[in-house]
Amino acid sequence: MSITNLLENWSDFRQQHPSDDRPHREYKWAMSIDLDACTGCNACSVACYAENNLPVVGKEKFAHGHSHHWIRIERYWDNDGREFADQGAQFLPMLCQHCEAAPCETVCPVGATNHTADGLNSQVYNRCVGSRYCNANCPYKARYFNWYDYPTTDNVWPEPMNQQLNPDVTVRGKGVMEKCTFCVQRLTVAKSDARSEGRSVLDGEVQTACQQVCPTGAISFGNLVDPLAKVGKQWMTQQVELNKDKQAKDTAEEAAKLRGYRILEELRTYPSVMYLEQLRESAI
Ligand code: SF4
Numbered sequence: 001m002s003i004t005n006l007l008e009n010w011s012d013f014r015q016q017h018p019s020d021d022r023p024h025r026e027y028k029w030a031m032s033i034d035l036d037a038c039t040g041c042n043a044c045s046v047a048c049y050a051e052n053n054l055p056v057v058g059k060e061k062f063a064h065g066h067s068h069h070w071i072r073i074e075r076y077w078d079n080d081g082r083e084f085a086d087q088g089a090q091f092l093p094m095l096c097q098h099c100e101a102a103p104c105e106t107v108c109p110v111g112a113t114n115h116t117a118d119g120l121n122s123q124v125y126n127r128c129v130g131s132r133y134c135n136a137n138c139p140y141k142a143r144y145f146n147w148y149d150y151p152t153t154d155n156v157w158p159e160p161m162n163q164q165l166n167p168d169v170t171v172r173g174k175g176v177m178e179k180c181t182f183c184v185q186r187l188t189v190a191k192s193d194a195r196s197e198g199r200s201v202l203d204g205e206v207q208t209a210c211q212q213v214c215p216t217g218a219i220s221f222g223n224l225v226d227p228l229a230k231v232g233k234q235w236m237t238q239q240v241e242l243n244k245d246k247q248a249k250d251t252a253e254e255a256a257k258l259r260g261y262r263i264l265e266e267l268r269t270y271p272s273v274m275y276l277e278q279l280r281e282s283a284i
């Protein structure tokens, strides 16, 4: 079966089984990324490596098609006849979209990937058997397989670099799938602190590592259920709704000026990441 068939079938399936029967109570974590602010500096990707103990695969393995970055910067070039360096480039940070109806979750034979009550697409490493079905079914190609036992086989973290490992995150072994977790370790601490004080996590109280380092403030993260959260306000202003596969803007005039969209919405995956981008003349 070709990937096109697979995704079309998935879209048909989602149309028969909409996901609006899963209300989120206290939290629904979501992100927005302003592509007009993103400069493609890659700081977010580097921060994600450091925060989440990602191994650097190195030039040789990369040349053989092996990559291992939970957030990658995709580049798009203007096709308007201009030559490099005048030619315009656009950058798009791509990470797990934490879909509400995630195609990766339904195909895992052992239930290693599943949905949390606060809207995360989670991955249970010690249950994963490395079938990689989730990887095949992810339309965003945001899942990464561990081909090597990095800390031992390849000595990726030689002394004293091993001291920079984040003790809040496990170092994964060979044979499991990995992906962006929306920095779940930070969310867990924030939720636990808030619970002990008898309140909910406040907007801005928890940041993802990629958001924290972005020099242009392109990344926003927060709780969509919280009406005061910046990310929720952004989604609302842009008239992007979580459980819709086709965003209906109020008027055609607004549709022309609003910048928010989600990637491959028509597949009914209901992504939790909204991108913002001005339509450029060269793209028309
Ligand atoms: S850190 Fe910010 S500006 Fe740099 S690539 Fe990531 S999103 Fe873009």
Ligand code: SF4
Pocket: 047, 048, 051, 052, 070, 071, 095, 179, 180, 181, 182, 183, 208, 209, 210, 211
């Ligand atoms: S949210 Fe956390 S895990 Fe996901 S890409 Fe950003 S830094 Fe990495």
